[in-house]
Amino acid sequence: MDMAVETHGITKRYGRTVALDDLSIAVRPGVVTGFVGPNGAGKTTTMHVLLGLATADAGEALIRGQRYETIARPLTVVGTLLDARAFHPSRSARSHLRWLAQSNGIPPRRADDVLRLVGLAKVTRRRAGAFSLGMRQRLGIAGALLGDPPILILDEPTIGLDPEGIQWMRETLRGLAGEGRTVFISSHLMSELEDTADHLIVIGKGRLLADISVSELLASATDGRVELRTPDLPAAMTVLANAGATPVSSGPDRIEVSGIAPAKVAELLVESRVRLEALVPGRVTLEEAYFSLTRDAATHTAERATA
Amino acid sequence: MMRTLHSEWTKLRTQRGTLVALITTGVLMVGFSAFFASEQHTDTRFPGDDDVVQMGLMGIAFAEIAVVVAGASLITAEFASGMIRTTLTATQGRLRVLLAKALVLSVVVFPVALATTALGFVAAQSLLRGNGYAPPAYPEVSLTDPSAARAVVGTALLVAAYALLALGIGTILRHSGATIATGVGVLFLPLLFLGAFPESFARRLEQFTPLAGMAIQSTGDRMLMAFDGRSGMPISPWQGLAVAFAWALGALALGFVALRYRDA
Numbered sequence A: 001m002d003m004a005v006e007t008h009g010i011t012k013r014y015g016r017t018v019a020l021d022d023l024s025i026a027v028r029p030g031v032v033t034g035f036v037g038p039n040g041a042g043k044t045t046t047m048h049v050l051l052g053l054a055t056a057d058a059g060e061a062l063i064r065g066q067r068y069e070t071i072a073r074p075l076t077v078v079g080t081l082l083d084a085r086a087f088h089p090s091r092s093a094r095s096h097l098r099w100l101a102q103s104n105g106i107p108p109r110r111a112d113d114v115l116r117l118v119g120l121a122k123v124t125r126r127r128a129g130a131f132s133l134g135m136r137q138r139l140g141i142a143g144a145l146l147g148d149p150p151i152l153i154l155d156e157p158t159i160g161l162d163p164e165g166i167q168w169m170r171e172t173l174r175g176l177a178g179e180g181r182t183v184f185i186s187s188h189l190m191s192e193l194e195d196t197a198d199h200l201i202v203i204g205k206g207r208l209l210a211d212i213s214v215s216e217l218l219a220s221a222t223d224g225r226v227e228l229r230t231p232d233l234p235a236a237m238t239v240l241a242n243a244g245a246t247p248v249s250s251g252p253d254r255i256e257v258s259g260i261a262p263a264k265v266a267e268l269l270v271e272s273r274v275r276l277e278a279l280v281p282g283r284v285t286l287e288e289a290y291f292s293l294t295r296d297a298a299t300h301t302a303e304r305a306t307a
Numbered sequence B: 001m002m003r004t005l006h007s008e009w010t011k012l013r014t015q016r017g018t019l020v021a022l023i024t025t026g027v028l029m030v031g032f033s034a035f036f037a038s039e040q041h042t043d044t045r046f047p048g049d050d051d052v053v054q055m056g057l058m059g060i061a062f063a064e065i066a067v068v069v070a071g072a073s074l075i076t077a078e079f080a081s082g083m084i085r086t087t088l089t090a091t092q093g094r095l096r097v098l099l100a101k102a103l104v105l106s107v108v109v110f111p112v113a114l115a116t117t118a119l120g121f122v123a124a125q126s127l128l129r130g131n132g133y134a135p136p137a138y139p140e141v142s143l144t145d146p147s148a149a150r151a152v153v154g155t156a157l158l159v160a161a162y163a164l165l166a167l168g169i170g171t172i173l174r175h176s177g178a179t180i181a182t183g184v185g186v187l188f189l190p191l192l193f194l195g196a197f198p199e200s201f202a203r204r205l206e207q208f209t210p211l212a213g214m215a216i217q218s219t220g221d222r223m224l225m226a227f228d229g230r231s232g233m234p235i236s237p238w239q240g241l242a243v244a245f246a247w248a249l250g251a252l253a254l255g256f257v258a259l260r261y262r263d264a
Helices: A043-050 A093-103 A109-117 A133-145 A163-178 A214-222 A233-242 A262-271 A286-306 B002-013 B016-039 B060-081 B083-090 B094-130 B146-173 B176-196 B199-208 B210-217 B237-261
Strands: A005-014 A017-027 A032-036 A058-063 A078-081 A151-155 A182-187 A199-204 A207-213 A226-229 A246-251 A254-258 A278-281
Touching: A005 A043, A017 A043, A017 A058, A017 A199, A017 A207, A032 A043, A032 A163, A043 A058, A043 A151, A043 A182, A078 A133, A078 B083, A093 A109, A093 A133, A093 B002, A093 B083, A109 A133, A133 A151, A133 A163, A151 A163, A163 A182, A199 A214, A199 A286, A207 A214, A214 A286, A226 A262, A233 A246, A233 A254, A233 A262, A262 A278, B002 B016, B002 B094, B016 B060, B016 B094, B060 B083, B060 B094, B060 B146, B060 B176, B083 B094, B094 B146, B094 B237, B146 B176, B146 B210, B146 B237, B176 B199, B176 B210, B199 B210, B210 B237
Parallel strands: A032 A182, A032 A199, A078 A151, A151 A182
Antiparallel strands: A005 A017, A005 A058, A199 A207, A226 A254, A226 A278, A246 A254
16 A cells, blocks of 8 residues: 655755755554654655655655645645745735635635634634734644645644644644544654654654654653652662662652563562552653654764764 | 636735735836826927827836836745745646746736826827927827827737746746846846947847837837937837747746746
8 A cells, every 4th residue: 555655765965965865754644643853854855855845866755656746636635834934924814725725626615614623713804924923823724724635744833832722733633633634744842742643753864763653662762660659768779779670769769760560669679578659650751752762863873973 | 727827816816015016017107108298398300200109108117117026026925935835835737837827917917007008198198299299290199090009009018028027037036136126127227238339239239138129119210219319120019029028938938947946
């Protein structure tokens, strides 16, 4: 089966700078895929290549197995949000969506529908230039949804949104993926993808660093870490150290221990009659997991470079 | 293509900058044709040697600046905001985008230019008559005279050609200021050089630059009123207009290449 969105070894240079370096990715339908990397990693360039706005020097980018340029009425296949400022400032929100709808033979009624959908029903006649960044993002999303497309490619959709807006975006994107659509969103902030993305494609300096599901990434970063609370800190430390684990005291009555299963921790402490007040598997945020991942990748890259 | 045309039409209708530039084009055409005519008086020493038709069409010298702004803004405003990416992702094929813009621009500019050129011409003729351009030395001219009709319709076509030229330059340069400067430069620099160069070279400028289009206004044996000394047309009226359109098409063709092969 063709992937909804895929690239095969795309390379893109700007002068002597390599923006994309033999990048191959594939995005599946039905889930939200986060496209993550620091600023300048090549996320926007990848999206531009996918949408035929930029030409790759090598490799190919495909939407449902075909090049974007060969899609007739493209808005009905791919909805895009590229730059929240990309409106003519004097044009009203509705006029903007009208011309966009007409360009793909979408009924103009649909413009009002999507404006309602994104919560802009009250400002349809206002100049887009007077919109706040959050409102512009909503208008951008409205444009992306105009053709009811099965695929959405959104560049930094949460940028400039207030917490309420981020929550709204999260629910909207999850809902769209739940309908079986392909949702591909970029972000330079991992924290914004927490609770939104199911799958992550991480790139750095134009190269693929990781292609991993969020649950896998969290599990790998958690690495069997266990947190416990005990009034008997020194005793607990000794018992755990003797058992071959590496306990670290993280507070007057708290210990973080890794390399040992939670059940084993409980068993050891009970056997040694060390009082235990709480025992929880360690939790990491997506951002921590991402940092450990990119740190590894950076080291890996450095090793390769010196080798 | 119909969908793209429909879409570009809506864009033009709702793009304030372009509309203002179009209205300005019309106002300048009428205003300066009339103003110029009101400042002209007959020279009794040479009765009958002035081209009163052309004298009623001088508004183009100012209207062409505004129409360059209108033509340029149609595309450079999209590059300025980044909306061009939305346009290009929404449309299959770059040629379609540029063709639709060129068509929409033409069908708006031409009627505006035709109406205001005719209006300016009629006003100018009545002012000229008051300034001594009267029979018998200067027989009355009306819009329905074949030579006057050709000059008026041709002037409106020339304004459309200059608008298309600006659209083409804007597609190449992608920047409003640079496009307007280049467009106005291409139209006015030859005029500045006419007096500074030997006549043989000046003739070449009149034949091969967008200035050649001005020949369509002439009903006498001189192409430009400003150069009284020389007589004899360097190029025929319709050929001159064709040269102006060739420039517009050339700019649009280069613009298409830039749009097709450069990253947006």
